[in-house]
Amino acid sequence: MKNWMLGLAFVCVIPACVTINIYFPAAAAEKAADKIIDEVWQLKNGAEKHTDKQQEPAAPSAQ
Amino acid sequence: MKKILLGLMLLGTLIGSQFVAAAADLEVNTPAITAIKNSMQARHTQLGPFYSSGAIGLTKDGLITVKDANAVPLAQRGALTGLVKDENADRSKLYKEIAVANGHPEWQAEIQSTFAGRWIDKAQSGWWVQDAGGWTQK
Incomplete structure (x- = not known):
């Protein structure tokens, strides 16, 4: 009986x-x-969203 | 007699619930996994520009490959090949270690394919990724 229950x-x-x-x-x-x-x-940190694109030079100054 | 049976059942339930808890999260904090992760993190600073230029891409099997060697100056090609080889060795080791750390070495292939999908999902725009249909740029 005990064995049966254990089983x-x-x-x-x-x-x-x-x-x-x-x-x-x-x-x-x-x-x-x-x-x-x-x-x-x-x-x-979300820093990877920033893509390092080459910075375009600012508009040429009037000269 | 009934108490013994009840006790056994209770014990069984306890053991069972532990397995459920263990299954909820995969173990990824072993020293071996951390070491591989750190090595990959350090290498990524070198690999980053090559992903962006399209020289390398993420494959559908969770690895990386040289996709367009012409995007790399001749002098750097040897170094890039070495980086890709080391990265793939680390990735394969990582998948294996995760499977082993969780007591199921046979899960390696499934872990690898899970990672494959997640690498590609998380890839930055402009990077090349491989799917069943071939290479696409994100």
Whole structure:
């Protein structure tokens, strides 16, 4: 009787652990990727939006 | 007897919930991952101008490649090839380390393809990115 109940408990518990873990956590992976890319490209401060275009000289002064 | 069973069930639920919590976030704070990240961050200051000039582009498999060597002065081409090679080595190592750090080395390919999409999404305008149809400029 005891063995039977133990068996049932394991049958219920073990697949619960396994099924959660075999699937690739796509959303978590995207979150992790975003975090790492932001750090590698230093996108957090928004400074990357600025493009370093060559400064055009100011309009020639009247001469 | 019922108490034992109930206890086991409770234990099972607790263990199960820990797995759920672990699955909510991927572990990316190991020393190995941090080291790769720092190395890539330092290299990016050198790679930045090459992305902008179209000399290199982001591939659909989460790596980078020399796309237009002619956009680079001859004298710099050797250095660029080395940078691209080092960057790709770091990227491959990064994908592998994330998979290993989370106890699933078999996730490496999926992590790589997730990164591929995110690199391209976050690329600055003017950079060249590769998709199923070929190269496009953002």
